[in-house]
Amino acid sequence: KNEVEQSPQNLTAQEGEFITINCSYSVGISALHWLQQHPGGGIVSLFMLSSGKKKHGRLIATINIQEKHSSLHITASHPRDSAVYICAVRRGGSQGNLIFGKGTKLSVKP
């Protein structure tokens, strides 16, 4: 079983829909990252969370440390939001490195 699991793997939405992507992890962490990867490969860091909730524009990320679960929400989705969204965690007490989920491929249709 992967240490970081994302769902769904693929998601198709209509423009304007509210979107939720979920991430569950099985290890103790010091931080959780949500990343966005567009076709062509470049990765952009969206959020880093260790507790609670963060909002940036139409994006909202939440984390529940007790349940080892995080969600990424996109409000009023737009075709330009189409990308792969990756959840990654940093182990608690570790000076390394990120453990990545396999990503959720989002397609937003006009």
Place this chain on the structure above:
Amino acid sequence: DAMVIQNPRYQVTQFGKPVTLSCSQTLNHNVMYWYQQKSSQAPKLLFHYYDKDFNNEADTPDNFQSRRPNTSFCFLDIRSPGLGDAAMYLCATSSRETGSNIQYFGAGTRLSVL
């Protein structure tokens, strides 16, 4: 302006022919990472440098080497590329002093092996 720059964006090499991928950063971060990402898979850490201290992941093949001549630059050397090494290679940086843990990624180099 791009803060983590990878060159080239696309690299084609021949089976067995050594290839070097380049990463530079303008952030003055002390940590630099190299990840390999194969199609439809999550990025996999190959190794990282903390300043000049090299940290290799246990399952990184010997075929992959890295050099960090100074803070700004880090290179990934693939000594004898095989067909299975075709992938996207991602460079990232972070600053442990700030404690922010945020990693800044480059745009990646897509390697094809013929």
